[in-house]
Amino acid sequence: xxxxxxxxxxxxxxxxxxxxxxxxxxxxxxxxxxxxxxxxxxxxxxxxxxxxxxxxxxxxxxxxxxxxxxxxxxxxxxxxxxxxxxxxxxxxxxxxxxxxxxxxxxxxxxxxxxxxxxxxxxxxxxxxxxxxxxxxxxxxxxxxxxxxxxxxxxxxxxxxxxxxxxxxxxxxxxxxxxxxxxxxxxxxxxxxxxxxxxxxxxxxxxxxxxxxxxxxxxxxxxxxxxxxxxxxxxxxxxxxxxxxxxxxxxxxxxxxxxxxxxxxxxxxxxxxxxxxxxxxxxxxxxxxxxxxxxxxxxxxxxxxxxxxxx
Amino acid sequence: xxxxxxxxxxxxxxxxxxxxxxxxxxxxxxxxxxxxxxxxxxxxxxxxxxxxxxxxxxxxxxxxxxxxxxxxxxxxxxxxxxxxxxxxxxxxxxxxxxxxxxxxxxxxxxxxxxxxxxxxxxxxxxxxxxxxxxxxxxxxxxxxxxxxxxxxxxxxxxxxxxxxxxxxxxxxxxxxxxxxxxxxxxxxxxxxxxxxxxxxxxxxxxxxxxxxxxxxxxxxxxxxxxxxxxxxxxxxxxxxxxxxxxxxxxxxxxxxxxxxxxxxxxxxxxxxxxxxxxxxxxxxxxxxxxxxxxxxxxxxxxxxxxxxxxx
Numbered sequence: 001x002x003x004x005x006x007x008x009x010x011x012x013x014x015x016x017x018x019x020x021x022x023x024x025x026x027x028x029x030x031x032x033x034x035x036x037x038x039x040x041x042x043x044x045x046x047x048x049x050x051x052x053x054x055x056x057x058x059x060x061x062x063x064x065x066x067x068x069x070x071x072x073x074x075x076x077x078x079x080x081x082x083x084x085x086x087x088x089x090x091x092x093x094x095x096x097x098x099x100x101x102x103x104x105x106x107x108x109x110x111x112x113x114x115x116x117x118x119x120x121x122x123x124x125x126x127x128x129x130x131x132x133x134x135x136x137x138x139x140x141x142x143x144x145x146x147x148x149x150x151x152x153x154x155x156x157x158x159x160x161x162x163x164x165x166x167x168x169x170x171x172x173x174x175x176x177x178x179x180x181x182x183x184x185x186x187x188x189x190x191x192x193x194x195x196x197x198x199x200x201x202x203x204x205x206x207x208x209x210x211x212x213x214x215x216x217x218x219x220x221x222x223x224x225x226x227x228x229x230x231x232x233x234x235x236x237x238x239x240x241x242x243x244x245x246x247x248x249x250x251x252x253x254x255x256x257x258x259x260x261x262x263x264x265x266x267x268x269x270x271x272x273x274x275x276x277x278x279x280x281x282x283x284x285x286x287x288x289x290x291x292x293x294x295x296x297x298x299x300x301x302x303x304x305x306x307x308x309x310x
Numbered sequence: 311x312x313x314x315x316x317x318x319x320x321x322x323x324x325x326x327x328x329x330x331x332x333x334x335x336x337x338x339x340x341x342x343x344x345x346x347x348x349x350x351x352x353x354x355x356x357x358x359x360x361x362x363x364x365x366x367x368x369x370x371x372x373x374x375x376x377x378x379x380x381x382x383x384x385x386x387x388x389x390x391x392x393x394x395x396x397x398x399x400x401x402x403x404x405x406x407x408x409x410x411x412x413x414x415x416x417x418x419x420x421x422x423x424x425x426x427x428x429x430x431x432x433x434x435x436x437x438x439x440x441x442x443x444x445x446x447x448x449x450x451x452x453x454x455x456x457x458x459x460x461x462x463x464x465x466x467x468x469x470x471x472x473x474x475x476x477x478x479x480x481x482x483x484x485x486x487x488x489x490x491x492x493x494x495x496x497x498x499x500x501x502x503x504x505x506x507x508x509x510x511x512x513x514x515x516x517x518x519x520x521x522x523x524x525x526x527x528x529x530x531x532x533x534x535x536x537x538x539x540x541x542x543x544x545x546x547x548x549x550x551x552x553x554x555x556x557x558x559x560x561x562x563x564x565x566x567x568x569x570x571x572x573x574x575x576x577x578x579x580x581x582x583x584x585x586x587x588x589x590x591x592x593x594x595x596x597x598x599x600x601x602x603x604x605x606x607x608x609x610x611x612x613x614x615x616x617x618x619x620x621x
Contacts, residue, residue, distance in 0.1 A: 147589050
C-alpha cells in the first residue's frame with residue numbers, strides 16, 4: 001500500500017483488520033440466528049407436503065376413517081403401497097416408462113452431440129442459425145405445436161408390427177420421436193457450449209495424422225464430454241420420466257401410458273382413497289427420488305450447465 | 311460448470327483447417343447435422359407454422375386437406391369476442407406469470423442467503439431443492455392431499471373449512487402456491503451456481519469501499535449475474551406459459567383454473583375436435599411466448615458470438 005514502505009504500518013492495519021473482523025463476527029451473530037430460524041421455518045414448510053403424503057400413505061384407510069387423517073395412532077405399515085402396486089398393475093406402467101425413456105434419452109444425447117460437434121468444432125456459415133433454431137424450438141410451449149402435431153401423428157402410417165393401430169399416434173415410436181425432437185434443442189445448446197471449451201489443438205493433431213472427422217468425434221471429443229453427457233443424461237431422464245403432457249395427448253390407450261401420465265387415470269379407478277393416492281403418487285415419484293438421493297449432483301450440474309451458459 | 315467459451319476461431323486458421331476436410335468428412339458432418347435438424351424441424355417447427363396456417367381455417371379433422379375451409383380471421387374474432395373462457399384464461403396466465411416472478415425473487419433471496427458461509431447450508435439446499443425432482447403431475451397429487459377439504463393438512467392446521475381447490479375465487483392461488491413450491495428450488499439452485507462462479511474479489515472490493523450487504527448486492531452482485539438473470543427470466547416466463555399438468559391433475563383446468571394451454575388441448579382431446587380454433591388459441595400462446603423468447607435469443611447470441619464472452 002504505502003509506497004514509502006514504513007514497516008510499522010503493516011502489522012498495525014493487520015491487527016485493525018482482525019479486530020474489525022472479530023467485531024463484525026460478534027455483531028453478526030444475532031443476524032445469523034435470525035437467518036437460521038428463517039431457514040429452518042422455510043425448510044419445515046417445504047417438507048410438510050411431502051411429509052404429510054408419506055404419513056398418509058403409511059396408515060390403513062380404516063384407521064384414518066376412524067381417527068381422521070389429522071391424527072396419531074392406529075397401525076403404520078406399507079399395505080397401501082402393496083395394494084397400489086398390485087391393484088393398479090404398476091409394473092406395466094413402469095415398463096412403459098422404460099420403453100420410452102431409455103431410447104429417448106440415448107437418442108437425444110447422441111443426436112445432439114452430432115449437431116453440437118459440427119457447429120462448435122467447425123466454422124460453417126449456418127452455425128448460429130442452426131443453434132438459434134434448436135434453442136428457440138426448445139423454448140416453445142408444447143401446446144403451441146400440439147394441434148398440428150396430433151394431426152401429423154394421425155397421418156403418418158406405421159407398419160402393424162410397430163403399432164397395431166397403424167399410425168404414429170398412440171405408439172411408443174411417436175412418443176419417443178417427439179421427446180427426442182423437443183429435447184435435442186436443449187442438449188445441443190448445452191453440448192455445443194461445452195465442446196467449444198475443448199482446445200482445438202487436441203483435434204488438430206488428429207487431423208494432421210489423417211484421422212477422419214468421425215474418428216475425431218468418437219475417439220476424442222465424445223470421451224472428453226463424458227462429464228457433460230453424464231449430467232445431461234440424468235437431467236433428461238428426469239425430464240422424460242416426468243412428462244405428462246405428450247403422453248396424455250399422443251397416447252390414447254390408457255394401458256400404454258408411462259407411469260407419470262397414467263396416474264391421472266389410475267386415480268379414481270384404483271386409487272380410491274387418499275391413503276392409496278398418497279402411496280401411488282410416492283411410488284410414481286420413487287425413481288425420481290432415487291435419482292435425488294444418488295445422482296443429485298449430476299442433476300444439478302445438468303441444470304446449471306444449461307442455465308449458467310444461457 | 312460455467313466455463314467461458316473461447317470465441318469462435320479466427321478466420322485464417324479456420325480456412326486452413328477447412329481445406330483439410332476431405333469430401334467424405336464433409337458428407338459425414340452434413341449428415342450429422344441433417345438428421346437431428348430434420349427431426350427437430352419436422353416435429354417442432356413444421357407444426358409451429360402449421361398452427362399459424364390452420365388458425366385461419368375451419369377443419370373438423372375428418373377427411374383430407376381438401377375439406378379445410380379458409381375463413382381468414384374468423385377464429386380470432388370469435389376467440390376475442392364470444393369465447394367465454396378466453397379472457398379468464400389470459401388473465402390466469404398473466405397472474406401465473408406474475409406469481410412465478412415473485413417465486414423467482416424468493417428463490418434468488420434464498421440463494422443469496424445460502425451462499426453465505428453458513429452451517430447446514432447443504433441441508434437447507436437439499437430440502438428446498440427436493441420438489442424440483444418431482445413432476446408437476448405428482449406435485450398436483452401431493453398438494454391435493456394438503457388442500458383436501460375435510461382431511462387435508464392445511465385446513466386441519468389452520469382450523470379452517472376452506473374449499474381450497476373447489477372455490478373458483480381462490481383455487482388459482484392454491485395452485486400457484488403448489489407451483490411456486492417447485493419453482494423456488496429450481497431458481498435457487500441456478501442462482502447458487504451463478505453466485506459460486508462469481509469472482510470473490512468483486513464483493514471484497516465492494517466491502518472495502520464500505521458498501522453494506524444490500525448495496526453490494528444491488529450494485530455489484532446482481533449486475534454481475536446478468537447472464538443468469540436473462541436465463542432465469544426466460545425460464546420463468548416459459549414455465550408460466552407451459553403450465554398445464556398441475557391444473558389438469560387438480561380439475562382438468564376448469565372452474566377458475568382455465569389456462570391458454572388447457573384451452574388449446576381441449577380442442578383436440580375434448581369431445582369436439584376444432585383444429586382451426588385450437589390452432590388460433592395456440593398462436594395467441596405463441597405470440598406471448600415470442601415476446602420473451604426473441605429478446606432472450608438476441609441478448610444471448612449477440613453476446614456469445616460477438617466474442618464478448620457472455621456465458
